[in-house]
Amino acid sequence: MIDLAQLRREPDFVKAALARRGVSGSSMDEIISLDVDHRRLLQEAESLRAEVKEISRHVGEARKNKEVEQANELAAKSRELGDLERAMSEELEVVANELREKLLQIPNIPAPDVPEGRDENDNVETRRWWVGMDRDKPFPVFEDFQRVPHWQIGTELGILDLESGAKLAGSMFPLFRGAGARLLRSLGAFALNAHMADYEEIRPPSFALTETMMSTGHLPKSVDDMYAIERDDLWAIPTAEVPLTSMNRGEILDEKQLPLRMTAQTACFRREAGAAGRDTRGLLRVHEFDKVELFAYCTPDQADDAHADILARAESLLQALGLTYRALDLCTGDLGTSSARTVDLEVFSPGVDRWLEVSSVSWFRDYQARRANVRYRTAEGTTALVHTVNGSALAWARIWAALVETCRQVDGSVRLPDVLAPYMGDQLVITKKTS
RNA sequence: GGAGAGGUGGGUGAGUUCGGUUUAAACCACAUUCCUGCUAAGAAUGCGGCCUGCGAAAGUGGGCCCGAGGGUUCAAAUCCCUCCCUCUCCGCCA
Numbered sequence: 001m002i003d004l005a006q007l008r009r010e011p012d013f014v015k016a017a018l019a020r021r022g023v024s025g026s027s028m029d030e031i032i033s034l035d036v037d038h039r040r041l042l043q044e045a046e047s048l049r050a051e052v053k054e055i056s057r058h059v060g061e062a063r064k065n066k067e068v069e070q071a072n073e074l075a076a077k078s079r080e081l082g083d084l085e086r087a088m089s090e091e092l093e094v095v096a097n098e099l100r101e102k103l104l105q106i107p108n109i110p111a112p113d114v115p116e117g118r119d120e121n122d123n124v125e126t127r128r129w130w131v132g133m134d135r136d137k138p139f140p141v142f143e144d145f146q147r148v149p150h151w152q153i154g155t156e157l158g159i160l161d162l163e164s165g166a167k168l169a170g171s172m173f174p175l176f177r178g179a180g181a182r183l184l185r186s187l188g189a190f191a192l193n194a195h196m197a198d199y200e201e202i203r204p205p206s207f208a209l210t211e212t213m214m215s216t217g218h219l220p221k222s223v224d225d226m227y228a229i230e231r232d233d234l235w236a237i238p239t240a241e242v243p244l245t246s247m248n249r250g251e252i253l254d255e256k257q258l259p260l261r262m263t264a265q266t267a268c269f270r271r272e273a274g275a276a277g278r279d280t281r282g283l284l285r286v287h288e289f290d291k292v293e294l295f296a297y298c299t300p301d302q303a304d305d306a307h308a309d310i311l312a313r314a315e316s317l318l319q320a321l322g323l324t325y326r327a328l329d330l331c332t333g334d335l336g337t338s339s340a341r342t343v344d345l346e347v348f349s350p351g352v353d354r355w356l357e358v359s360s361v362s363w364f365r366d367y368q369a370r371r372a373n374v375r376y377r378t379a380e381g382t383t384a385l386v387h388t389v390n391g392s393a394l395a396w397a398r399i400w401a402a403l404v405e406t407c408r409q410v411d412g413s414v415r416l417p418d419v420l421a422p423y424m425g426d427q428l429v430i431t432k433k434t435s
Numbered sequence: 436g437g438a439g440a441g442g443u444g445g446g447u448g449a450g451u452u453c454g455g456u457u458u459a460a461a462c463c464a465c466a467u468u469c470c471u472g473c474u475a476a477g478a479a480u481g482c483g484g485c486c487u488g489c490g491a492a493a494g495u496g497g498g499c500c501c502g503a504g505g506g507u508u509c510a511a512a513u514c515c516c517u518c519c520c521u522c523u524c525c526g527c528c529a
Contacts, residue, residue: 039486039487042486042488042498043497046486046488046497047498049499052510053510055509055510056455057455058509059509060454060509061455064455064456075508075509077509078510082508082509252483252484373485381466383484
């Protein structure tokens with residue numbers, strides 16, 4: 001949620017900033033006028049309430065003094081004012097709800113240096129990396145034996161069984177087996193071990209209450225993309241960002257605790273309702289995948305560093321795995337609702353010949369914290385909203401895909417990078433028989 | 436799932452019988468100051484959050500918050516309803 005007080009204070013600035021994301025000035029004006037109405041009604045209702053309280057006190061005194069008549073008279077007066085106040089409060093509620101609903105629909109103010117743009121085609125590529133990269137060439141050379149899609153490799157080696165997954169849960173629920181399952185486990189352990197010195201490792205529940213989903217902005221907006229367990233009023237989390245952001249919901253942290261950094265690997269569930277029929281092959285788009293998330297609550301001053309740290313960690317994992325990737329600075333038109341700035345990392349899949357998003361590192365400013373009500377006490381003793389920053393490091397299904405393609409050898413086997421040796425043991429080279 | 440007991444400010448903990456000088460006591464912790472004087476004791480004051488009015492500001496007025504949400508009442512921490520959580524016992528169970 002954006003800061004209503006800021007909109008009140010500097011409406012022109014907020015309007016101009018949001019116009020970059022296509023928010024109309026008139027919708028902002030509606031909010032401003034609702035706010036004026038809301039505060040006027042609030043004042044009126046509150047002063048009535050103050051009178052009722054005052055008179056009620058006198059009723060008590062009068063009755064104690066056995067002044068029955070006086071007491072009844074005052075009670076009647078108070079009742080009258082109370083009725084008036086009740087009516088006023090109902091009107092107030094209507095305005096307050098409308099104001100809140102309108103406010104919830106306003107996206108975050110983009111950071112000043114977010115590139116201008118309409119959609120994902122206007123995102124700005126800021127970096128590209130590959131093993132042995134050469135400044136004179138825009139792209140690495142891939143051999144023919146690497147140009148095999150991962151679903152084919154997976155079937156050949158018996159490490160990916162999409163048919164069984166579909167049999168159990170429907171299409172787009174992958175099933176990994178043998179060395180493929182172990183690879184997935186290895187990737188998660190590898191990443192968590194890399195982060196755990198600076199980020200507390202969390203293993204949160206895989207489901208969340210409606211209230212929790214609201215805090216991050218996933219509800220009500222993306223309701224069709226979530227799996228619901230209606231009977232128990234629970235939602236399957238689409239990312240560990242959901243539980244991590246709400247870990248300290250409603251709390252006031254000590255400034256000394258910040259930045260408070262956490263990491264978690266969870267299963268992530270996505271209905272992908274809006275993308276039905278697209279990217280249905282293999283692991284390009286699946287309903288369930290494992291992902292390691294990095295997260296930080298921090299002060300506004302720490303946000304830049306926190307964001308850079310998460311981005312650097314995601315990139316260093318990609319480099320350690322020897323994958324080809326690029327970084328995209330998301331433009332105003334492609335930025336997520338809650339984000340003020342996002343850098344996406346896309347890995348190149350030689351077998352499918354496409355870039356796949358495997359990480360999204362975002363700075364939310366105080367937008368999520370205002371919704372989740374997470375604050376900190378400053379050195380001066382005042383309270384302020386924290387900033388939240390998060391990013392994936394990394395989303396494993398697509399990494400798994402790009403990795404087996406990139407690491408495929410001429411004989412059809414897959415030789416995994418050495419960094420995974422501690423986790424893969426004697427299965428660092430996956431052949432038909434080892435799986 | 437069944438029975439019972441609970442949920443009060445940063446912490447401990449009164450108040451709930453029987454609604455009204457509690458507009459939440461007291462203690463601890465914390466902060467500032469004073470006294471004393473040396474790693475102690477004492478005293479005074481302060482001691483939360485959110486929303487909002489007035490004010491340039493310092494400040495000052497009002498409302499809301501006793502697990503959450505409703506209700507009754509002139510008036511609710513206190514009475515009623517629903518839900519959540521914690522603890523004890525029973526049942527079931529990896």
